Amino acid sequence: MTGLVLAPRGTFEARVDLTGALPGDEGLAKLKIGYGGRRAELGELFEVSGTVDGRLTIEGGGAELDRVGAGLSAGEIVVKGDVGVGVGLRASGGTIVVKGSAGDFAASELSGGKVAIAGDVGARLGAAGDGSKRGMSGGVVVVGGSAGARAGERMRGGVILIDGDAAENAASDLIAGTLAIAGKLGRNAGRGMKRGTLFLRSAEGLASGFRDAGEHDLIMLRVLVRRSQELAAFLGEDAGKARRYAGDLNIGGKGEALIVIR
Amino acid sequence: MILNGVEIRDSFAEAFPMVGTRLIITADTAKWAMIAAKTMTGFATSVIGCGCEAGVEREVPAAETPDGRPGVAVLIFAMDIKGLKSVVPNRIGQCVLTSPTSACFAGIEGGDAVSIGKALRYFGDGWQISKNVDDRRIWRVPVMEGEFVCDHETGSVTGVGGGNILILGTSRGEALAAAEAAVDAMDKVEGCILPFPGGIVRSGSKVGSKYKGMFASSNNAYCPTLRAQGPTQLPPEVASVMEIVIDGVSEKAVSDCTRAGIEAVVKLGRDKGVVAIDAGNYGGNLGPFHFKLREIMS
Incomplete structure (x- = not known):
């Protein structure tokens, strides 16, 4: 194992706010972090080992670990387990790999880099945080499991791929960007969508403001699958034709839901 | 000798320094890619009378193009970057955007940026769509035949x-x-x-x-x-x-x-x-x- 390694000293009795625990920080053990209602040194909760080389591994993980990789701009964080809320919050670069599941607000307001979560995520994946107007604006998020409600809410850029299902109100008020969902949609997907693209397997679950615009041979698909490994894996390397649903027409939106024809 | x-x-x-760029023009067939490329590089023999010098550099196999279709690489040169920024979107707009099944992509990275879709998107009259993937923006401009797809901009070289x-x-x-x-x-x-x-x-x-x-x-x-x-x-x-x-x-x-x-x-x-x-x-x-x-x- 190389890079810095955080190993929990025991079970956590309160939520742990890992804001500021980033791969390039030499003084990580002395970093003051939130632990329940108080501040604690990170070294009090985790055994810190290894050397600074741009990588940070969190052994074990846990649903109490909030804001892992928040504000990350470079380097790599690997969590060998679950994380709590706000993984990758407002990160602008680097890579975060979560080998378990994540809580709400994963990749919220992400502007660059990549977040890969092997399991499920909670509500508001890539969405705007409370009090914010806009969600994720760039970067790539890959979810191996399913997503909770309001995935991609008010996102305005970047790419989110969900291998599993997406609960109700996915892509609600989506401003721009790309959200791909391989599984089933909850109700009301794309409600209030202004622009942007949804890649879906079926139109079932789309909000009422979407209208069928027919089947098309889209050159754009050929470009996307050649420029994005993630989209190539999702859409298929030979993607070309898709059925296009325009919406949300109820608000004059110019977004689209594309169902790639295989 | x-x-x-x-x-x-x-x-x-x-010879003299000129500022140039490369574009990759693709189409459903090699024939139509070449028609678009030849049209786009027409009336571009001498910068003195044409404002630029342009021509076909080579045919590009489908496996090497950004959309996997047959392509043609063209080079366009002007006396300065200002001139290049003027002629490139003009020529693409009149000769490539209009050519059946065509798409147009950047063929050079770096240097001063020269607009492609950045300028041509307005033909979409508000219906144009941008997609930003892998830090590269493409534009989809709805046209009667389907969609014209192009990169946001291309690079340039002296x-x-x-x-x-x-x-x-x-x-x-x-x-x-x-x-x-x-x-x-x-x-x-x-x-x-x-x-x-x-x-x-x-x-x-x-x-x-x-x-x-x-x-x-x-x-x-x-x-x-x-x-x-x-x-x-x-x-x-x-x-x-x-x-x-x-x-x-x-x-x-x-x-x-x-x-x-x-x-x-x-x-x-x-x-x-x-x-x-x-x-x-x-x-x-x-x-x-x-x-x-x-x-x-x-």
Whole structure:
């Protein structure tokens, strides 16, 4: 194992706010972090080992670990387990790999880099945080499991791929960007969508403001699958034709839901 | 220097810096990619009269293009970046956007950015869609045929314009045949274009004129019919001269292209009516790039 390694000293009795625990920080053990209602040194909760080389591994993980990789701009964080809320919050670069599941607000307001979560995520994946107007604006998020409600809410850029299902109100008020969902949609997907693209397997679950615009041979698909490994894996390397649903027409939106024809 | 009976004159091509870019134009078929590319690079022989110099660089196999369809690489050169930024979106807008099934992509990274979709998206009248993937933005402009897809912008490079060779032949037909052989060989050199019709200029020019306002005029010293009426560069056996002008993305590309052309002409030899190979220059004081024929062939 190389890079810095955080190993929990025991079970956590309160939520742990890992804001500021980033791969390039030499003084990580002395970093003051939130632990329940108080501040604690990170070294009090985790055994810190290894050397600074741009990588940070969190052994074990846990649903109490909030804001892992928040504000990350470079380097790599690997969590060998679950994380709590706000993984990758407002990160602008680097890579975060979560080998378990994540809580709400994963990749919220992400502007660059990549977040890969092997399991499920909670509500508001890539969405705007409370009090914010806009969600994720760039970067790539890959979810191996399913997503909770309001995935991609008010996102305005970047790419989110969900291998599993997406609960109700996915892509609600989506401003721009790309959200791909391989599984089933909850109700009301794309409600209030202004622009942007949804890649879906079926139109079932789309909000009422979407209208069928027919089947098309889209050159754009050929470009996307050649420029994005993630989209190539999702859409298929030979993607070309898709059925296009325009919406949300109820608000004059110019977004689209594309169902790639295989 | 005499090669296969062909005199390589102790002369040099005098060339100038130009700013250029490469575009990859694709279409459903190689035929339509080439039609778009040829149309887009039409009327672009000389920057003096056309505002730019452009031409087809090479065909690009489908496996190498951004959308997996057959493509053509074109190069466009202007005197400065301002000129390039003006002509590129104009030409794409009129000649590629309009051409059936076409798409247009950046072919050079780095340098000053030159707009493609950044300018052309407005044709979509608000219905245009951008997709930003892998830090590259593409535009989808709805058109009657479907969608025109293009990159947001392309890069640019400082290249070399005005490399040239002159082929002195014993007849018009032989001079042209030699020039055609040269063009066939020069077309294979990457990073270069030969912007004139079929790659060949039959009316090489000198700087200036007796007439006010004319920047260039017929190069009378190389006009065979004027041999008796003033200083001439043509021996009695020369009846026709063809020029090949070369623009390239680098000095090396122009030099390689020059050598490929001379080698092809020399291969034909004196027996096929080639008397000499010369080059056009202005005395060496105007252009910073000097392509000395004998050095290139040594």
